[in-house]
Amino acid sequence: MNPKSVIKGRGAQLNVPNRFFEFSHETRDDFLEFCYKEGEKADKNKTRYLEVFPKTIVNKVDSPDTGMMYSMNAYQGCEHGCIYCYARNTHEYWGYSAGLDFERRILVKKETPKLLEAFIKKKHWKAHPIVMSGNTDCYQPAEQLYKITRQCLEVFLKYKHPVGIITKNSLILRDLEIIKALAKDDLIAVNVSITSLSEKTRRVLEPRTATIKKRLETVKTLADNGVPVNVMMAPIIPSINSHEILPLAKAASDHGAQSIAHTVVRLNGAIGGIFTDWIKKTLPERADKVLHQIENCHGGTLSDSRFGTRMRGEGKIAEQITNLVHIAKRKYFKDKHMPKLNCDLHEQYKSGQLKLF
Numbered sequence: 375m376n377p378k379s380v381i382k383g384r385g386a387q388l389n390v391p392n393r394f395f396e397f398s399h400e401t402r403d404d405f406l407e408f409c410y411k412e413g414e415k416a417d418k419n420k421t422r423y424l425e426v427f428p429k430t431i432v433n434k435v436d437s438p439d440t441g442m443m444y445s446m447n448a449y450q451g452c453e454h455g456c457i458y459c460y461a462r463n464t465h466e467y468w469g470y471s472a473g474l475d476f477e478r479r480i481l482v483k484k485e486t487p488k489l490l491e492a493f494i495k496k497k498h499w500k501a502h503p504i505v506m507s508g509n510t511d512c513y514q515p516a517e518q519l520y521k522i523t524r525q526c527l528e529v530f531l532k533y534k535h536p537v538g539i540i541t542k543n544s545l546i547l548r549d550l551e552i553i554k555a556l557a558k559d560d561l562i563a564v565n566v567s568i569t570s571l572s573e574k575t576r577r578v579l580e581p582r583t584a585t586i587k588k589r590l591e592t593v594k595t596l597a598d599n600g601v602p603v604n605v606m607m608a609p610i611i612p613s614i615n616s617h618e619i620l621p622l623a624k625a626a627s628d629h630g631a632q633s634i635a636h637t638v639v640r641l642n643g644a645i646g647g648i649f650t651d652w653i654k655k656t657l658p659e660r661a662d663k664v665l666h667q668i669e670n671c672h673g674g675t676l677s678d679s680r681f682g683t684r685m686r687g688e689g690k691i692a693e694q695i696t697n698l699v700h701i702a703k704r705k706y707f708k709d710k711h712m713p714k715l716n717c718d719l720h721e722q723y724k725s726g727q728l729k730l731f
């Protein structure tokens with residue numbers, strides 16, 4: 375491929391066909407060559423925000439190995455463009471591709487705060503942590519414009535309801551005062567995703583995320599303000615960031631994180647083809663090695679859907695990764711742990727104010 379045709383600032387380099395559609399759109403090499411010779415752009419590479427109107431917002435999570443029972447997503451699709459993101463496949467349910475569409479067609483649910491409030495006020499609802507970003511990042515660039523996540527945090531605070539956050543964006547610090555107020559009553563836990571200490575690696579894996587420096591500073595700022603922080607070293611990709619487990623764990627601990635967690639990369643559904651295309655274009659010298667080592671972690675394939683093994687993998691390479699994480703936990707997090715969130719206050723505040731009797 376001509377280097378001029380590489381789409382900069384994006385993870386995926388193509389739109390794979392939607393598995394639910396009979397027809398697909400193809401960008402041919404001769405068209406790309408024509409555009410290059412004519413000095414024209416074959417692709418404007420613009421992000422579009424599209425409003426959608428769901429009837430519900432909180433989802434029951436049936437998977438036993440995700441660590442959450444309820445999640446919610448104010449945005450579908452994610453401009454961060456992480457090439458490995460498991461959520462890419464869900465964009466197909468909305469009629470889009472798991473490739474470039476996932477990064478450039480962001481669906482915005484402006485009614486999320488109202489839907490959340492109605493849900494947690496239900497008479498028979500018993501408080502349980504609801505995780506924001508179970509699918510896509512609640513602090514992705516769209517949040518700067520729409521502020522939906524901030525409004526949801528205000529709802530959680532008003533009703534004293536526990537909430538978890540997963541993000542790789544320092545924009546979370548914009549809402550520090552609300553987060554501090556939630557933390558005061560043990561109502562919030564933050565998970566900051568950091569996959570590498572190398573900016574070079576970050577730029578190719580996660581092109582539109584906050585820098586590593588900013589993410590570590592975010593961990594420190596949250597920790598210094600009494601907010602419990604877990605660092606997600608996820609995913610670990612053999613021969614890309616697998617050698618960074620110990621130094622990354624040390625950096626997380628030094629900046630105040632109370633725990634770490636990890637997953638081994640799995641390229642389920644359409645992501646296998648997207649990742650394979652990406653690595654052969656961006657890291658061609660090690661593409662085959664990385665792909666074969668990922669297959670080694672999943673019984674000879676790029677993915678594994680079995681509960682219990684899909685997140686950690688199996689085989690020698692996956693075992694080495696798990697052992698390194700265990701060493702890191704013993705070495706850097708021996709006396710640290712994430713606190714349990716408080717589910718006892720919400721019932722008193724379900725009407726929006728403290729009940730006297």
